[in-house]
Structure formats: C-alpha cells, structure tokens
Amino acid sequence: MSKEVGITALKDKDFSEWYTQVVLKAKLADYAPVKGLMVLRPEGYSIWESLKATFDKKFANAGIRNGFLPVLIPESLLGKEKKHFEGFNPEVFWVTHSGTNKIGDRLALRPTSETLAYTMYSKWIQSWRDLPLKINFWNTALRAEIKATKPFLRTSEFLWQEGHTVHATSNEAQDEVLKILEIYKNTVEEELAIPVNIGRKSEKEKFVGAIYTDTIESVMPDGKALQMGTSHFLGQNFSKPFEVKFADKDNVEHYTWQTSWGVSWRLIGAMIMVHGDDQGLVLPPKVAPIQIVIVPIYKNDTEKKEIISKSEEIKHILEQKDIRVHIDVREEFSMGYKFNDWEMKGVPIRMELGPRDMKNNSIMLAKRYNAEKSNLNFEEIDIIPAILNDIQKMMLENAKTRADSMSRHISDYEEFKKEIENGGFFFAPWCESMDCEENIKKETGADIRVIPFNSEDESKKCMYCQKQSKIIPIFARGY
RNA sequence: GGGGUCGUAGUCUAGAAUGGUAGGAUGCUGCGUUCGGGACGCAGAGAUCGCGUGUUCAAAUCACGCCGAUCCCA
Known part of the structure; x- marks a missing residue:
C-alpha cells in the first residue's frame, strides 16, 4: 500500500504544493520542456471542451459566430494603438527570422488579437448593414511570464476565447459588454459552481487600450483573488487608428464602437482550487467528463x-x-x-x-x-x-458559504493592513484617487480587484486618505 | 523587480562534508494466487545522476555557466 500515487500534500497546510500535485496526478496537465509552457492532457482538455461547448451555445444565442485568426502579428500593426502596445510589449514573444533570413517587420506571437482582428474588420465593414459584427475566436495567446508560473493560472501560453464585436453606437457596444459579462457570470456559477463578484476594474487595472473593463472575480480558498473573465468597452480607441468605419443610413461616415472579452483555462485552475480536497480533484457534475x-x-x-x-x-x-x-x-x-x-x-x-x-x-x-x-x-x-443536479447546486452553495466567510467590510486602514495578511476579499471605501490605490498596493500587496456594480455609498471616507468616498471596491491580493 | 531552495529510472528519494561499483520504495512488464477501501508471491526491464564547460588518473559528488522547477518578499 502506497500513498505516493495519491495526493500527499494537505490543502489547508501546503496549498501551492497541493494544487500542483492535483494538476499533475489527476493527469489534467503536465509541464512542457519550455519554461512557462504547459501541456493539456485529455483529462484536462475534456473539461475545457465541456466549457467551450457551453460558451459556444450561449454565444450563438447572442448572435456571435466563431472564426479563426493567425498567431503572428506584424509589429507595425501591434504598435498602431500606442497604449495597447506599451502595455503588452514587455511580455511579447517576437519572431525575428524565417529560416536564416531576418524579418524586417518582426512578428509578434499574439498576446491578444485586437490589432489583427480590427485590421480585418476595417476591410469587412463599410455599411450600417454590416453591423453589428460579432466574432469569437478560440485560440491561444502568448505572454512571456518570466517568473512565478503556475499551471492554468500563470503560463506563457494559454488557451482562451477572445470575442471582438463592432457596433454602430456606444450604447449598443456597452450593452454587449454587459451581456457578455452576464454570460461569463452565469456559466462560471452554473457550470463550475464558483461564485463570482461582478463589477468594474479601476482605471489602473483596466485593459490597456480600453475605455473601461468589466470583470468577474472570485476568492480562492487561500484568500487570493482570481480574475475569472473580463469584458472590455473599447470605445473608438481602436476603430480610429484601424479605421473601422461605416456609412450610416444618412450616408455619413462614422467610426464604430467596439468591445472585446475573454475567458481562459484559468477557469479550470479556479475549479481545482475551489472544489478540490485532500483526496484530489472534485468535479462539478456539469463539466465532469x-x-x-x-x-x-x-x-x-x-x-x-x-x-x-x-x-x-x-x-x-x-x-x-x-x-x-x-x-x-x-x-x-x-x-x-x-x-x-x-x-x-x-x-x-x-x-x-x-x-x-x-x-x-x-x-x-x-x-x-x-x-x-x-x-x-x-x-x-x-x-x-436529480442527484447530479443536487450535487451541482450544493457545490455552488458550499463555495458561496466559504466565499462569504472570506469576504468582509472594513474601513480602518490599520486593521486592513493586519487582516490582509490572512487573505480574503475586503470591501473598503476608496476616494478613487490612483495615488491611494498605488500606496495601498505598495504597503499591503493588495489591489482593487473589482468595483462591484451598485456599490455607491457616500456615507464613508476613503480607507487610506480619509477623503470623501463614493464607492466600495473589493481589495485583495491577487494571483 | 529582490531574495531563497531544489534538479539522481515514470514518481518519491539515499548517496555529496571526505571525488573511486549509483542503493531503496513505489510504479511498469510477465506468470500465479487474490478481490466490499490503495492485495500478495516469484521473475524481469528501467538512470549517459537536468545540460554544458572546467579541475582531476578518476566527477552524481568540487567550480563556473546555462536550462528547468519551486517558495517567500515588493
């Protein structure tokens, strides 16, 4: 009799080691020969396929169709939106040679596809009749992770879907952002049995190139926050440099309004952490192969x-x-x-x-x-x-109960500094100044994960500077 | 971004201070006996000791570099 085939680390005692063992021993994934890259095995891939099937159905209902984009993006394209480029540049992998020949306009392995998609979109869209255009892409993205890689949570290449939609009006685009976020929330809660907090990212944490980013965030059993999915309102930040324009009914040319959004195989990592125990993986019935x-x-x-x-x-x-x-x-x-x-x-x-x-x-x-x-x-x-449904429901209930027990309101900064050491979600008033946000991050390691919708509350003072606060974001240390 | 730890059969590991035949457990293969919570016996295969360079008559062991994994802190 040997315990070594099983999980030897305890979830409560040694969370990181436990997590890695579950991933490897349940045969979900394995390390690739290159740093930061991961191989998904059939046990893990079938979970991804199950999620994909659910999303595809929901996307289709929302009038979104699937397409395919190539993996290489010329630097000249990637650099067209300046902030976007600066944000991603530090973690881009570059292809500089084809065979022995040096490539003049070097090629990025896509860190995300906005620039490529919108180059194409500008060709495809001419008339109001071409809108809205809603395409989703299942692919991988590459972002160099030099340190702190972890299967599913932080890898240099990850499986995801990225959706890119184009609309005639700002309102319609913003509705789309919310509609997608709702799909994310429902799917994560109903399929993976993981409760999420829904809301907006702070200016500091938003997607580089977006007007704003909406997000779903969950608290993991070790007290850290995990971003589960994001939906961005891009405004006209990309439609202008990429000239995604259309002639309206009155024959006047307008720039379009755009959104982009994505979830990745991180969701599988979250599922492992939230539901797993000392015996190993615990799969919610709906996604269990x-x-x-x-x-x-x-x-x-x-x-x-x-x-x-x-x-x-x-x-x-x-x-x-x-x-x-x-x-x-x-x-x-x-x-x-x-x-x-x-x-x-x-x-x-x-x-x-x-x-x-x-x-x-x-x-x-x-x-x-x-x-x-x-x-x-x-x-x-x-x-x-009925039993399977009941299990699915109870797993979400249990996860909710635990998430609630790890979330609390707080307004005293000294107390916050002490409590953050134990992890968890902290609802704390904030004056909306980036200085306070950055100082809190520097002093405690916690950042603003999400500003929940309808969190307006003018009765409080900023936890950090004591100035008038109008909103109550969630602070936490993140993955 | 800063610091630490670690790489020896598929997996976990002993051996390293004092350089000299790589040992065990588990897993794997075959045969037989078992079977209501990780069964047992016998036989067998499996390791250029992460990679490279250096020191040496001799390197898993010493030095340097690289690659990879992992933890803590900002």
Whole structure:
C-alpha cells in the first residue's frame, strides 16, 4: 500500500504544493520542456471542451459566430494603438527570422488579437448593414511570464476565447459588454459552481487600450483573488487608428464602437482550487467528463458475468438520460485502488456493484463532494439526474458559504493592513484617487480587484486618505 | 523587480562534508494466487545522476555557466 500515487500534500497546510500535485496526478496537465509552457492532457482538455461547448451555445444565442485568426502579428500593426502596445510589449514573444533570413517587420506571437482582428474588420465593414459584427475566436495567446508560473493560472501560453464585436453606437457596444459579462457570470456559477463578484476594474487595472473593463472575480480558498473573465468597452480607441468605419443610413461616415472579452483555462485552475480536497480533484457534475463511474466487484467468473452485464444495463439506462458513464473493468487493480483513483480524478458519483448489491437489488452510491454513501434501489435509478443536479447546486452553495466567510467590510486602514495578511476579499471605501490605490498596493500587496456594480455609498471616507468616498471596491491580493 | 531552495529510472528519494561499483520504495512488464477501501508471491526491464564547460588518473559528488522547477518578499 502506497500513498505516493495519491495526493500527499494537505490543502489547508501546503496549498501551492497541493494544487500542483492535483494538476499533475489527476493527469489534467503536465509541464512542457519550455519554461512557462504547459501541456493539456485529455483529462484536462475534456473539461475545457465541456466549457467551450457551453460558451459556444450561449454565444450563438447572442448572435456571435466563431472564426479563426493567425498567431503572428506584424509589429507595425501591434504598435498602431500606442497604449495597447506599451502595455503588452514587455511580455511579447517576437519572431525575428524565417529560416536564416531576418524579418524586417518582426512578428509578434499574439498576446491578444485586437490589432489583427480590427485590421480585418476595417476591410469587412463599410455599411450600417454590416453591423453589428460579432466574432469569437478560440485560440491561444502568448505572454512571456518570466517568473512565478503556475499551471492554468500563470503560463506563457494559454488557451482562451477572445470575442471582438463592432457596433454602430456606444450604447449598443456597452450593452454587449454587459451581456457578455452576464454570460461569463452565469456559466462560471452554473457550470463550475464558483461564485463570482461582478463589477468594474479601476482605471489602473483596466485593459490597456480600453475605455473601461468589466470583470468577474472570485476568492480562492487561500484568500487570493482570481480574475475569472473580463469584458472590455473599447470605445473608438481602436476603430480610429484601424479605421473601422461605416456609412450610416444618412450616408455619413462614422467610426464604430467596439468591445472585446475573454475567458481562459484559468477557469479550470479556479475549479481545482475551489472544489478540490485532500483526496484530489472534485468535479462539478456539469463539466465532469465522466459523471458516474461504476466499479464492478466480483470474486469469480459467474459473478463477473452477471455483474458486468448488470453494470452495462445501468450504464445504458443512464446514457439514455444523457449522463456520461464509465465502467471500470480493469482487472489489474483492486477495488480499493479504483476507489482512490476515481476520487483523485474527481468523478462526482461512484457506483459500486457487487454480489451483495445484486442480492439486495440495489447499488452502492458514493458522492465525491461530501463522501456520502447510500444504497439506491435498481428501480430508483431514475432519480440519478436529480442527484447530479443536487450535487451541482450544493457545490455552488458550499463555495458561496466559504466565499462569504472570506469576504468582509472594513474601513480602518490599520486593521486592513493586519487582516490582509490572512487573505480574503475586503470591501473598503476608496476616494478613487490612483495615488491611494498605488500606496495601498505598495504597503499591503493588495489591489482593487473589482468595483462591484451598485456599490455607491457616500456615507464613508476613503480607507487610506480619509477623503470623501463614493464607492466600495473589493481589495485583495491577487494571483 | 529582490531574495531563497531544489534538479539522481515514470514518481518519491539515499548517496555529496571526505571525488573511486549509483542503493531503496513505489510504479511498469510477465506468470500465479487474490478481490466490499490503495492485495500478495516469484521473475524481469528501467538512470549517459537536468545540460554544458572546467579541475582531476578518476566527477552524481568540487567550480563556473546555462536550462528547468519551486517558495517567500515588493
């Protein structure tokens, strides 16, 4: 008996080590031979595919279609919007040669595709009839991370989607920004069972090149904040340099209004951190590649035949209900090994089917998220979808309860400095001056993660300078 | 941005101060016995000791450089 195949670090004691072990041992991902790069394995990729399927459906409903953009962007294009370029330049990978020939206009490996997309958009858009134009791109982006890389959370290349929409009016574009943010919020809460805080980024933290950035942020079990997705209102900051223009009904030429938005495989990292435990991964049923694993238990060939056949029957019934089922028929492992294996991989429900169960006309059902075991009669199998829904709901509830317990209001700076050491989300009044924001960051390591919508409150004074405050942002240390 | 720690079979690691045959556990392969919470026996394969250079008769071990991983602090 060895514990070394399993997770050896405790989540509460050694969070970083625990996280890395879960990623590697649940076979979600592995390190690539180049610093900061990561290989996604089938166990991890199927979670991404599940998220992708959900987003695609929701994007389609919002009139957004998918496209594809190349990975190389000439420097001359990337530099067209000045602030955007300055913001990204320090972390851009450059292609300087083709074979042995030096490339004159060197090529960036896309850190994000605004400049490339809008070069194309300016060709495609001429008339008000061409608007709105809404395209989403599933691809990877590359941003050099010199230090502090971590699987899923901070890698030099990451899987994401980036959406780019173009509108005739500012209002319509801003509505789009919000609509996307809502899709992000719903998907993260409903699929990944992770509660989010929704709102706006501060000027300092907004996307370089945007008028403003809206965001969803979540608190992780170690007290750090993770940005889960962003939706940017670009105004005309890009449409002007890239000449994305249209002739309106009155034949007057106007610059368009634009948005861009994205979520990345960071969401998978968040899911691991929020739901995982000392046994390993815990998958929310909706994104679990395998929702139910059946472990047959038998001593001889007669039992084996009978039990495997019953397992297949159950599998068939469940598959009719669109449930993803796997029967673990591996002969080389004992059932104890299999239990631990599937627990580490986070499968939401395990069914044990042995001679004893056959006699009782029931199966043993074990829930991963709370380790609860119960018997279920063969006739009651119809309630499995309801059980899966219930697990999904309870995982979100539990995550909410914990997030709430890690979030608090505070207005005394000295107290804040002390409390921030323990991590968590702090709702604290702020005067909206960047000086205060920067000083707080310098002195405590915490920054403004998000200014929640409807957080206006004029009764407080800025936690740092004691001047009049009108809003209550969330301060936290971030990933 | 500043500082620290660490790289030895797939994985975890012993060996390093005092240079001289790389040892164990687990995993893997085969056969047999097992099977209601990480089973056991026997046999076997698997390592140019992260990479490079230097010192030396001799380097996993000493020196320097690089690559990679990881933690803490701003």
